[in-house]
Amino acid sequence: MAGFAETKRDGTPAVDDGVLEKSLSRQAEIFEDKELMTDAQAAESREHDMGMWEAMRDHPMACFWAFIFCFTIVMESFDMFLNGNFVALAAFKERYGVQVAGEVGKTIPTKWQSSLFQAGQCGAFIGVFLAGPITNRLGYRWTTLLALMLMNATIFISFFVRILLPDLESGTDSTQADSLAVLVIGQAFEGIPWGMFIANSPAYASEVVPLVLRGACTATLQMSWSIGSIIVAAATYSYNKRNDEWAWRGPLALQWTPLMVLIFFAPESPWWLVRRGRKEQALRSIKRLGRRNGTQAAAEDTLAMMERTVQIEAHKGGEPSLLDLVKGVDLRRTLITCLIYASQNFAGNLIANQATFFFEQAGMSSDFSFKLNLINSCLQLVANICAWPLSNFFGRRTIYLGGTAINICLLFILGICASIPQSSATNYAQACLGIVISFVFAGAMGPISYSIIAETSSVRLRALSTGVGRAAYYVAEIPMIYLASQMLNPTGWNMAGKCGYVWGGTACVCFISAYFGLPELKGRSYRELDILFNRKISARKFKSTVIDVRDNE
Template identity: 40%
Template sequence: MDEKPFDDDKAFDSDAVHIEKGETGDRSYSVAAAQHAADSERKQSLWQALKREPKSVFWSVAVSTAIIMEGYDIVLVTSLFAQPAFAKRYGTYLPSGSYQIPANWQTALGTAPIVGAVVGAALNGFFTHKFGYRKVLLASLLLNTGFIFLLFFATSLGMLYAGLILCGLPWGVFATMAPAYASEVCSVTLRGYLAVYVNFCWAVGQLIAAGVLDGFATSTSQWAYRIPFGIQWAFPPFLIALIWFAPESPWWLVRKGKIEEAKRALERLTSRANHASIPDQLALIRHTNEIEDEQQSGTSYLNCFQGTDLRRTEIVCLTWAAQIWAGTSLAGTPTYFFTQAGLSASNSFKFTAGGLGLACIGTIISWGLLTRFGRRTLYVWGLGILSIVLLITGIIAAAWSGHISSFTQAGFVMLWLFIFYMTVGPVCYPIISETSAVRLRNKSVSLSRISYYISQIIGNTIEPYMINPGEADWHGKTAFFWAGTCFVFFVWAFFRLPETGRRTYEELDILFQARIPARKFSKLNVDAYAAPGERIKED
């Protein structure tokens, strides 16, 4: 069969068939079938999508659960600095009679997993493109199982440092793979919900760590810190056994020309009663890939910074980085802030645990808000409200002192946590997975996560100097700084962040290729099957 170029004018003909040549030989698909699949996805309700794709939901949840390990570690590592048993084993003796981890080692250990995660995220972009999601995730889980031994049996701070860097490698893979996989195994209707679940897993991991640390707070033996490290072994065996049977992303298989394997993957992701729709779904995937190829077809990291993909890279990178600059370094893990604001250590831990509980509740609420208000509205105005909360926190710290001021500041930080996990925290995940071009998704999500990690390193470095009594000694007035950076990102998001909800990937490709301003994304009708000059029309 001869290869024929795609004629977009035939998109209105139900018999129009596109023929292309790929790695697996000649193959064809019906453009009308792709259009029917796109229309069906947009029109189905949440309940219809759940009945149609229960297996998609299951496998997306399974892959995303790996994020719990990274969330667990974020709280674990820095919280151990305040644990007497850990400080006595790895710290130095002070004239005051206590043991402390040296400041330089606190910085090193705090940034070690982030450094490893940066490398892991970058490598994930290469490996997932070459080997697929399933194989890379299985390999990462196996490596993580081995690296935990270094933490559990560490005899020095240097050994802990090496173990944390190595553990950061698979954590970087988990963080970038979960939202990408979720966005590729489910329909438009479920995409946002399953992407937000990634953030829920992050919050759950932090909550588990807080509970574990509280359980060993009074222990003085070596098990007070070894068991929290060892608990990480509970996750990989379960996930390896589960992911072994997971289907590969049909989008990745189509990009590799493995059409029959993609069909079988769709059969495993779709309920048996809806198998008749699989040819249409497959046609939609292939048509979306072709629309992207109309302008660019490269799949390297360099392609993320060329043409219209540069704008998409800007959006995903700054969207994830904004989580840090919205005040996460101050309020995301706020125990130290609470103590510097004047609360006792006991009350600080209680407020922190309560805040993490609110984080989980906020994420659950965000599922309902996502459909009602959309990604852009929640994210933009979430940043705006967070900047106001931080500003008020700073004003209270500057204007008053004493117990009332301390508890009021703590209350506003908890309010920040609740708002963050209803808006900016969870909504980030569907934005970065939907904004990325399909062919560049692995690398685009990896770049966005790297921008987050770099911002995290900067934030975690400057925050102690601003709040520490031995440095700037700003205490609660540190909130002024983060209110300013949060407002800057609010302005950026207002003008640059588009609404991506309820759009198929081919529609988003067309809008980005046409360079539509961000605030007009939700106001236009897109017909991906019309002639090139007639695809976009005013609502």
């Protein structure tokens, strides 16, 4: 099989000779097995011919388990939006805030706002790097169960801050600072399982559903973010009028969840099982994920398709490592994943994350801001649902570029509204623009980013690639959270809607980068994507390039 053995510049094998020889020998067996190749081609052709509704009807359990794994993202979403609402809660501000000259009531200092927002992301940064190696060894199912157990344990730190610091009633500045510090530490520890959830969920969802459903099922990740924000918005609105510690302890308690009971019964990804050489277990998973009345032959065809793709990638040899992500054509795939993930912070998403506080700074009353936030969260959920059929009818590249272009215009209009003489009309205009910007993100760039991330990486490196991509997200997000807090906070720059100029400018950078670097991935099998990247096809030519069903390289 010429073309499979990679060499270094000095002509020596790029991997261990024994490993490479064994890998090539196995590939030779696979590609010379005409019956297996016929089965693999039949399975891939069947997936290409399958319609969206047909796939949903015939693979209900695959959709169900993809959704359950994506639902773990509600955990990260809940805490992210919860912190954004804490700084707007009257009781929380009264307990931990400081008086600002010229302002009515107290406000949480910028440094503590930033710390509360950033702590979880710092923990998640560690979690995403732990997820890849653990998943490669244990699989998606056991890694997610481990993360859920860790999540339930770490919630105790934030929830029992009052017990950890029994002198809270003294009300001294030092005790209040210590209490905020404990909350920050709790958020940091909670962030570790968040990172494991977000690294595994898109990868698992993309591997268990048919090709035509990959976009819709991975897009449910963004829906999970919206569900988390709705729960937070409803909870904090309910607790907003309380003037005791339960104004924030109550919402914290809602994070405990029995989700791990469902995950325990989930099937493992058949792609992961094939990579580990567990063909019989992979076949059982395929049957559990496939149609109830599906034939043994159809399941075996799907297994053959997976084995063919895995062997195409097997020439790299050995266990996948983080270094493999920056070697050869995988470097390009890693860069796309990292750039798409990081760009989620630059097109208005941070306005959605701090929506309640943004509405307050735009001139809305505290109570009305919480109502607007609940409306905003519900509209985001509507946008997420609209994204499912859109991902099937339009390409990933088209949706991403179109959504980014719309938000660029809206963000600059937001900046202009905040720059002219202010009145109640301009305040409402800024609030409405914030909602529309969040809606566009939730219907376009948000959900389609997860589809792109799940499809760009090779099957062999997927667990590692999604983790490193999410790490790039946190590297970009952590300083941006500080910048967002500084722009909105009265103790900072107090820019309110003028932040639209900043986010509009960063969104322009995202648009230009995607235009030249983001390929069209819709409707491509993992084998076809491997071949397109290996042939170094230009991003703008991915859609028009034809790959024969018989091609292996």
